[in-house]
Amino acid sequence: MRPRSGAALVLALLAGLAAAGFARAQDAAPQACEVPPYLLSTESTLPKVTEAVKNARPLTVLVVGSRSSTILSSEASAYPAKLQAALKEKLPSIPINLSVELQNGKTAEEVDANIVKLVEAKRPTLVIWQTGTVDAMRSVDPDDFRGALDSGVAALQNAGADVVLVNLQYSPRTETMISAPPYLDNMRVVAQQHNVPLFDRFAIMRHWNDAGDFDLFSTFHGTDMAKRVHACLGRALSKFVLDAARLDQAQQN
């Protein structure tokens, strides 16, 4: 399957077509926010999560993130809550405890400084670390960013937790003001070095925007779109986590 669709994509690329369009054509999209499979598959694994689920132990998830991990005044609609709901649905026999530690306005370096403390209090099986936005906005030196990320991920792994990294949001309106690429690249590098799954929120949201699922350029002021985007992100993230823990086949028939 993989090599074949890979070859097909090369052809699509050479023909000057958008690769995303091709992937979508392959599997007819029932939902409004389909994510192409390649954006949800990862070679890295989550052994601690796999083990907990296999042994029917409770799954404790800690989301460490900045303000884009929540929706102001409707936290229950943000992606962490949606992730918890989706995991409960997929793993009905296992208690899922999910908590969120918002580190508003903090760079990776500042979060790294007290990440172990956060983990010690909750002893999570899985830490989902959403980062990069604050660093990009403050244009922190990408090398410093990578260093902080590197030491943070290592500390989490030493503390006995699995880690999933979540990168920046795709934000077309601020593209002329915030330079995301160096931070996206460095997150990919650190994920690779520590063999940690990287949830590519940026690429997924861009895909939705290009495919017309969401108009992320919209000047709409209400929270409605934010809620829908977060619902889709939560669902996609749950699939991603289960896939990385190699649990999807077993649990979802």
Added chain:
Amino acid sequence: MSSIADPVAGTPRSEATAAAPAAPAIALPVTAERELRLDLFRGLALWLIFIDHLPTNILTWFTIRNYGFSDAAEIFIFISGYTAAFVYGRAMLEAGFVVATARILRRVWQIYVAHVFLFTIFLAEISYVATRFENPLYSEEMGIMDFLKQPDVTIVQALLLRFRPVNMDVLPLYIVLMLFLPIVLWLMKWRPDVSLGLSVLLYALTWQFDWYLTAYPSGFWIFNPFAWQLLFVFGAWCALGGARRMSHILSSPVTLWICVAYLLFSFFVTLTWHIPQLSFLMPKRLEQWMYPITKTDLDVLRFAHFLALAALTVRFLPKSWSGLKSRWLRPLILCGQHSLEIFCLGVFLAFAGHFVLAEIGGGALTHALVSLTGILIMWGVAWVISWYKHSADKGAPKTKSPVINADMAGGSA
């Protein structure tokens, strides 16, 4: 207008020949004709930079950064170094260090004014977006507008070149490089190869000791001048006879195959970024050694990629190629001949393009249309500028001496 616009073509022929004997260490190419390849590729670089500054669309797939390590910025800086050395190098031989320096400084001032002009437009755009756009999904990202709350600091920092919005990094780099051009040329006049060696040394030391320029409110210059000077100085070195002395290396088949192999390698690596399904083919070892390929410090892999591209270009696209006179390449060449104006226009059009896309929305077709329209505008403006120079200003009283003309020519470097 005409003064900044004058292309190298304005170079008086007589001076070109007169300059040659005066040069002990460096040799200025004795050309009666303008080197159209430089204009062509500088024009191309300008178009690519413009397209890369817009949101991803179909045209983005035609930009070289998708097919290898280096991108249009390398081409632009290299050619800028080449043309600047060509023009001001001559000025230094003919009129001496002081006069050449004075002319270079006047040029620096023009670029600085252009940068401040672009910043003003940027401020206008940001202020508009900040007041109109309040999607709760992006409440975090909108924090970037906070700088509007203290314009006293921000604007002063922008004038000091320390506060640069995204996509406005090339001109400050260019300003710094041009500021040091008098010293570079002076050294080149003495010993070109030693100068290039010093440039490589500075590049190496930058990597070793992690030198950089800080920016406001935090961070550093996106284009590290200590690293990027290598391309600029290399361009200058090539212009002052280096290219000719390298010609036997460039024409050797070994060079050809090394270049082809390296370009293929980098093409494959880039492919794995776009098609993650292929990334299993990449050896982990190689990935860990290679990544990240930094643009800020002009990674050696990027520099090598540019060299390979340049070597193949010089080999397969001779100066005498008739296509250079074809009318199909005319738009590119025209844009390349007025690079400062067209570069600024490109940055402005990228802002405007973002703005249009944000206001009217639209799918892939609109995105591509915006890119195409931008390129047509760039072409149109380049045409108008050259019309001013060749027709509108013809009747003006002839007060300028040919020497000044030559200077301003470099102007459009």
